Amino acid sequence: MPWVDELSEPQQLRHCIRDLVALSTLPALWKDYDSRQIADSAAAALLSMLDADVIYVSAPGLRNQPAADVIRTRGAVTAESSGRVERILRSAWRGKREQISVIDNPLGTGTLRIAAAPMGFGGDDIIVAGSPDPQFPSETHRLLLGITANHATLAIQRWLAEAEQRRLVSVIERSSEFVGFAHLDGTPQYINKAAFELLGLSEFQELQTASIFDFLAPDEQTRARTELLPMVMRTGRWLGELNFRHFKTGEVIPFLLDWFRIDDPRTGRPTNMAAVSRDLRPQKKLEDDLRRLNESLEQRVAERTSELAEALERLTIEAEERARSDVRAQNLQAELHHAARLSTAGQMAGALAHELNQPLTAITNSVNAGRRMMANDGPLRVDTLREILDEAGQQALRAGEIIRRLREFVTRGETDMRIENLPDLIGEASELASAGTGLHDVEVRLSFDPRAATVFASRIQLQQVILNLIRNAHEAMTQSEWRQLAVTTARLDDESIQIVVADRGSGLPDSIVEHLFEPFHTTKIDGMGLGLSICRSIVEAHRGKLDYEPNDGGGAIFRVTLPVPLQH
Numbered sequence: 004m005p006w007v008d009e010l011s012e013p014q015q016l017r018h019c020i021r022d023l024v025a026l027s028t029l030p031a032l033w034k035d036y037d038s039r040q041i042a043d044s045a046a047a048a049l050l051s052m053l054d055a056d057v058i059y060v061s062a063p064g065l066r067n068q069p070a071a072d073v074i075r076t077r078g079a080v081t082a083e084s085s086g087r088v089e090r091i092l093r094s095a096w097r098g099k100r101e102q103i104s105v106i107d108n109p110l111g112t113g114t115l116r117i118a119a120a121p122m123g124f125g126g127d128d129i130i131v132a133g134s135p136d137p138q139f140p141s142e143t144h145r146l147l148l149g150i151t152a153n154h155a156t157l158a159i160q161r162w163l164a165e166a167e168q169r170r171l172v173s174v175i176e177r178s179s180e181f182v183g184f185a186h187l188d189g190t191p192q193y194i195n196k197a198a199f200e201l202l203g204l205s206e207f208q209e210l211q212t213a214s215i216f217d218f219l220a221p222d223e224q225t226r227a228r229t230e231l232l233p234m235v236m237r238t239g240r241w242l243g244e245l246n247f248r249h250f251k252t253g254e255v256i257p258f259l260l261d262w263f264r265i266d267d268p269r270t271g272r273p274t275n276m277a278a279v280s281r282d283l284r285p286q287k288k289l290e291d292d293l294r295r296l297n298e299s300l301e302q303r304v305a306e307r308t309s310e311l312a313e314a315l316e317r318l319t320i321e322a323e324e325r326a327r328s329d330v331r332a333q334n335l336q337a338e339l340h341h342a343a344r345l346s347t348a349g350q351m352a353g354a355l356a357h358e359l360n361q362p363l364t365a366i367t368n369s370v371n372a373g374r375r376m377m378a379n380d381g382p383l384r385v386d387t388l389r390e391i392l393d394e395a396g397q398q399a400l401r402a403g404e405i406i407r408r409l410r411e412f413v414t415r416g417e418t419d420m421r422i423e424n425l426p427d428l429i430g431e432a433s434e435l436a437s438a439g440t441g442l443h444d445v446e447v448r449l450s451f452d453p454r455a456a457t458v459f460a461s462r463i464q465l466q467q468v469i470l471n472l473i474r475n476a477h478e479a480m481t482q483s484e485w486r487q488l489a490v491t492t493a494r495l496d497d498e499s500i501q502i503v504v505a506d507r508g509s510g511l512p513d514s515i516v517e518h519l520f521e522p523f524h525t526t527k528i529d530g531m532g533l534g535l536s537i538c539r540s541i542v543e544a545h546r547g548k549l550d551y552e553p554n555d556g557g558g559a560i561f562r563v564t565l566p567v568p569l570q571h
């Protein structure tokens with residue numbers, strides 16, 4: 004023991020013993036101190052015991068807090084120079100540990116001898132002492148410095164551990180989950196506030212007389228005792244659902260329980276057990292609500308789906324029904340169309356005699372004329388006979404054509420519509436009309452507008468119309484003084500042309516005008532009153548119209564208005 008050899012003087016020995024005793028009381032003094040207070044108190048004790056000029060202590064602070072650095076000097080120093088001295092001492096000592104340093108005295112003149120003792124935290128924490136005394140540090144000084152550093156380290160370590168513990172306790176206390184510790188025999192040691200409330204315990208007393216198995220629902224206790232606890236002891240942990248019970252109401256509370264063993268880190272032997280558990284009621288309620296919601300949703304979806312399916316079925320049936328009625332409507336339309344044609348055809352059949360009468364009369368006349376010629380004893384004029392026969396043949400062909408067209412119109416075949424030269428068409432019709440009636444004393448004036456040169460029409464049908472109009476005009480003029488007939492064409496506008504048949508005949512009595520275009524209205528003894536109604540049907544089939552107006556100064560005017568053919 005080198006330091007003992009040094010203490011030859013009884014005086015020094017007494018001092019030393021006194022200092023050691025004083026140091027041994029420090030831990031008791033530091034019981035409620037924090038790191039800074041411990042460092043400061045250690046610095047104060049050492050300043051006096053070592054008869055030093057300066058003591059600097061650097062101790063650790065709490066987590067996330069700065070180090071508790073403290074400096075104590077014999078004489079008064081300003082805060083500024085205290086900081087400077089602290090830095091000098093720190094750098095003089097950095098890395099040297101046990102050695103002694105000699106530096107320029109930052110507090111006065113001459114040199115300062117420095118000794119240090121590290122604190123046991125494994126970092127830069129240290130106690131540094133400085134003195135101008137050339138004997139400094141003696142073995143005794145270094146001994147006192149070392150003991151103080153050890154005591155301070157232990158005290159600060161305890162303070163840090165207690166702070167950590169306080170933090171943990173406050174976390175556990177504030178936790179909303181059940182947290183508890185128990186002895187290995189099942190006697191509860193501690194449960195947090197949440198646990199007290201969840202189980203309806205009011206007194207700590209109640210807790211001490213209970214067993215952890217009393218916390219459980221009666222039908223869970225046996226399983227916990229015979230299965231779960233042995234598993235915790237054997238494997239270290241059990242995690243699962245377990246029903247607890249409320250001490251006051253007896254309500255069964257489902258918990259998710261994490262039950263584990265606590266072992267002594269040094270021996271590895273179990274010392275306690277602990278449980279952290281969560282009340283599953285809110286979660287179960289949520290699950291229940293969700294399940295109910297799901298069920299009602301599923302039901303609603305099912306209802307809606309079947310509603311939709313029904314609606315779809317209804318729609319399909321309706322669509323089929325509509326398709327069927329569409330077909331029916333189409334058939335009906337076709338039938339109507341056909342019926343309309345047939346009725347027109349009926350009218351036409353009536354008129355057929357009327358129309359055919361003309362070529363047939365012409366044929367009969369021709370044949371009679373031929374026969375008369377052959378019966379005469381005079382010389383047979385072959386040329387004249389050929390003309391007569393040609394005329395008869397042409398009229399027979401025309402009669403056949405009239406019948407063919409009528410058949411075509413009655414059956415559903417398309418009418419033979421094409422672009423026709425209007426003056427030609429009218430000229431031909433006019434000739435036919437004259438040929439049929441034999442009224443050669445009628446003055447016929449044809450006048451054609453070159454801007455109405457063509458028409459899109461069935462030649463035969465339109466000729467029939469003109470023929471009819473001319474023939475009616477002829478007939479109306481039998482008694483007239485001036486037998487004038489004008490057939491003219493005109494371009495009305497961009498879209499229509501007109502054929503006008505005007506005569507100087509008897510004109511039309513009002514009684515006839517009203518029903519002029521209706522069938523079977525006639526003033527003639529042998530008339531059928533069909534011609535004009537057929538004419539109007541034909542003109543309308545050509546997307547045109549047929550109108551009547553009285554001729555100023557006597558007579559009738561019939562106007563056939565037709566669309567201009569597309570390429571014009």
Ligand code: ADP
Nearest residue numbers: 475476479510525526527530531532533534535
């Ligand atoms: P129908 O010639 O067989 O009588 P229409 O329908 O052709 O049949 O004519 C109906 C009636 O209209 C005729 O009976 C006649 O009285 C009158 N009518 C037709 N055209 C003229 C006309 N240009 N002038 C005077 N009366 C006419």
